[in-house]
Amino acid sequence: MNKRGxxxxxxxxxxxxxFIIFIVFLSLSAGFIYSQKDGVLVWEDFYAKxxxxxxxxxxxxxxxFLDVTKATEIAKKKGQNFDSIFSFDNENNRVIxxxxxxxxxxxxxxxxxxxxxxxxxxxxxGAETNRLYFKIDKSEEKENE
Amino acid sequence: MNxxxxxxxxxxxxxxxxxxxxxxxxxxxxxxxxxxQDYAFKKVESVLLFDTVKVCFENNDFFDSNFKNNFFSKxxxxxxxxxxxxxxxxKNLDSEEKEEFFVGVYDYQTQCELTDKKNNFxxxxxxxIVKNGERFELIVGSNQNSRGVVR
Numbered sequence: 001m002n003k004r005g006x007x008x009x010x011x012x013x014x015x016x017x018x019f020i021i022f023i024v025f026l027s028l029s030a031g032f033i034y035s036q037k038d039g040v041l042v043w044e045d046f047y048a049k050x051x052x053x054x055x056x057x058x059x060x061x062x063x064x065f066l067d068v069t070k071a072t073e074i075a076k077k078k079g080q081n082f083d084s085i086f087s088f089d090n091e092n093n094r095v096i097x098x099x100x101x102x103x104x105x106x107x108x109x110x111x112x113x114x115x116x117x118x119x120x121x122x123x124x125x126g127a128e129t130n131r132l133y134f135k136i137d138k139s140e141e142k143e144n145e
Numbered sequence: 146m147n148x149x150x151x152x153x154x155x156x157x158x159x160x161x162x163x164x165x166x167x168x169x170x171x172x173x174x175x176x177x178x179x180x181x182q183d184y185a186f187k188k189v190e191s192v193l194l195f196d197t198v199k200v201c202f203e204n205n206d207f208f209d210s211n212f213k214n215n216f217f218s219k220x221x222x223x224x225x226x227x228x229x230x231x232x233x234x235x236k237n238l239d240s241e242e243k244e245e246f247f248v249g250v251y252d253y254q255t256q257c258e259l260t261d262k263k264n265n266f267x268x269x270x271x272x273x274i275v276k277n278g279e280r281f282e283l284i285v286g287s288n289q290n291s292r293g294v295v296r
Contacts, residue, residue: 014157017158018161021161021162021165022165025165025168025169028169029168029169029172032172032173032176033172033176036176036179042182042184044291045183045184045291046184048291049184049186049291052190053186053189053190053193056190056193056194056197057193084296092225092226093223093225093226096294096296098294098296101296102295102296103293103294103295103296104293104294104296105291105292105293105294106291106292106293106294107186107289107291107292108223108225108226108230108289109223109226110190110194110197110222110223110226110227110231111197111221111222111223112217112218112221112222112223113221
């Protein structure tokens with residue numbers, strides 16, 4: 001088969017290639033912008049740091065209720081399971097906030113305590129006034145390290 | 146091999162890709178500029194840590210030879226979190242030996258001085274504490290950022 005010069009000569013092939021690449025670029029752009037929609041990264045960062053601040057200034061025995069309505073609103077839009085939004089890694093002293101499924105942000109608290117019994121109270125049964133509850137406990141294990 | 150007619154095609158193709166790269170780069174840049182800034186917390190954290198360390202300093206002898214081993218348990222602080230992204234520095238300003246005590250990243254002292262010039266440097270809180278008639282300089286710094294997690 002003679003292929004001399006045929007690469008630039010086939011308009012249908014050219015247009016198809018352009019179209020495919022255009023779609024790929026467009027999908028990448030749309031995907032990136034969608035992932036930033038609602039400021040998910042900013043709010044995850046905000047909640048992780050502010051919760052760490054509360055833990056840092058708390059003493060063992062403290063019970064904390066925090067209004068996290070904004071977080072639940074975003075998580076609801078993103079299809080995130082409410083039970084997975086907030087968690088605490090007591091082994092590494094980190095708060096983990098995940099407003100979308102699959103990923104999230106974590107931040108360390110320097111206060112050598114354990115956080116226990118955390119749960120999300122859906123006070124109104126929806127995303128209107130929701131609060132995070134957790135309890136600060138003394139950390140015997142870490143104290144003896 | 147005969148390549149007649151192919152040059153124009155590749156020129157067109159390269160131009161097309163370049164234009165899309167520029168557009169995509171612009172979009173990413175704009176979105177990151179708008180949303181990419183971290184919630185500023187280093188200064189707040191250094192102030193919180195300063196207050197905790199100050200109380201601890203007033204109740205303990207930081208310059209005792211055995212104290213450094215017990216610093217974290219005595220002050221109620223977590224070793225893993227503090228050692229990698231924080232600094233606690235105490236210097237006796239009145240002793241002739243200029244005794245120093247530090248935990249964490251020593252370089253943050255320098256970063257604290259230059260923090261206005263570079264945003265990703267540690268932010269610090271400094272203060273002078275008087276204890277038993279002697280003056281001590283206390284510098285506490287934080288350079289902790291939030292980390293992405295995969296769940």
